[in-house]
Amino acid sequence: MSVHTLPARGLPLLLLLALALTGCVDAAPETKIHIDGSSTVFPITEAVVEEYARAHPEARITVGVSGTGGGFRKFCRQEIDVADASRPIKESEQRDCAQRGVRYTDIRVGYDGLAVVVHPANTWVQSLTVQELKRLWEPAAQHRVTRWKHLRPEWPDAEIHLFGAGTASGTYDYFTQAIVGTAHASRGDYTASEDDNVLVQGISTDRLALGFFGYAYYEANRAKLKLVPIDDEKPENGAGPVAPSIETVKNNSYAPLSRPLLVYVSRPAGRRPAVQAFVHFYLEQAPRLAREVGYIPMPAEEYRREQAKFAAFVSQSHP
Template sequence: MKFFIASALVLSAFAAKAESLVKIDGSSTVFPVTEAVSEEFQAATKGATKVTVGVSGTGGGFKKFCRGETDIQNASRPITKEEMAACRTSKITYYELPIAFDAIAIVVNPKNDWVKEITAAELKTMWEPAAQGKIMTWKQVNAKWPDEKLTLFGASTDNGTFDYFTEAIVEKSKSSRGDYTASVDHNTRVTGVNGAKGGLGYIPYAYYLTNKDKLKLVGVVGGPKAPSKKAVLPTEKTVMTGEYHPLSRPIFIYVSHEAMAKPEVKKYVEFYLDKAAEMAKQVQYIPLPAAAYKTAKEHLTKKKTGTVFAGEAHVGLTIEQILKKEAAL
């Protein structure tokens, strides 16, 4: 009898330890930041809590999050109206926490010697649905460019990067030609562009920085709302000031209010906000001002759930504009 009681206690202890788990999924763009935070957290807590970080893309991750299958959602765009409705159906409420700023970099093959800059209008000509099966060479986009095959590499429809890029460039979310190489994994796009002389792709700026030897970065001349009429390269400064328009964007984590009742999730989220700026910079993303993380902590303390974006895309917002919106929640 003593043996069975002892065994039951051991099993109970193992079960309790196994339950100390934080489940995260979503954006491959946000993944490097969350992965870095998670490694630090597990080291700081000496493995007392296990953190799993999946990469289903922002759209794929929200499906799980709004079914209550995950505690935290990595997102490279705000939650949509459809996802908000799905969360309401499952009675999932959430905190929206901006954790860094990112830029979508336009990259070409290093052997491309004809393009140093590109306009938002030229990108639209390449990527809009009407281009499918028709715009197949660089010369068709700009008569000054060679009759080289245009090989495009972009995000999959589950990526928040896909949603943001199409909204910013095609001016309609999820509106894109379909005859391009799509991938959830940004590194697959890096490899693709590197292997095709006429290749062009869009990837998070941090992925460009870690693959500089394989890619050529192209400056972007933004649309009519861009503050600069000249080509602008993504840098920490041009993203912070809003000059790199319209391809600068905030990235987020969404935290289930219900999951915050679990001590391990609460502890992890608080740790994340304390470390976000440091970890974002470490993986070459752009940290937010200290006031942004302070506001996020206040939202948790005051239990201010919901989104400031009303389920709509907001392209080209500056950091100051984001802070004002979040402060008004």
């Protein structure tokens, strides 16, 4: 019987192969860079890594999207070298890093604006004030501010359908901090998704919808959505309602819904030439790539300042 020999010869061979495969554990940690964190910063980091890998084929850089908070957790556990963040590191996260003896520096690579949008057939909303947004999104609004006329009496007596970033995203942290005043405080009765595409789909198919997400997603879906200008009622920030645009985010008049894009580099990572080269490349390419992925680059002198700051961090890192 020919089938006789199959398992007899096959099994030891398989085991040998398994040993051989697990035996050649030979990592080249010098060229590896692990990046994880904010899904907001991901597009620009991805673009930079793609360009960098094209110029340096030996580089082994991976990018994950665990969210800003998830990224910092891994960062402080030293599971990653660079953390993408769409907000500055929180005090609790700073403590976490300090406890584990992880020192780091933050580097600003650009800006993002949050867009508040409604369905294109929405004829009544021409602008919103930060106060109105707060009344709409604060925890006390749940089950109480449920119709458009609750916001302004002249608006229709129709349900308002809310869409927003999921509670694990940096976008949610940022929106609640900027609008409600406390991070992570909002009503719970809205359609939440970590996936901005789901939000775009939801708002663009619902005439009574209102939602918020990154300006980049508005740019990519301009035709399906109507942008709402925001008035923070502080004349020093530009009087009246301001719509987000490259100009209004850069000159800070689209407050409070624009935010910095940051990358954090740990001290052990900063000692490695591969990481240094990568961060330099990042800041060099950020002005072009930020615009390409729909974010807002900083003025050139700010990039020079960040380069100098990182160079100082590197020279301090060496004992």
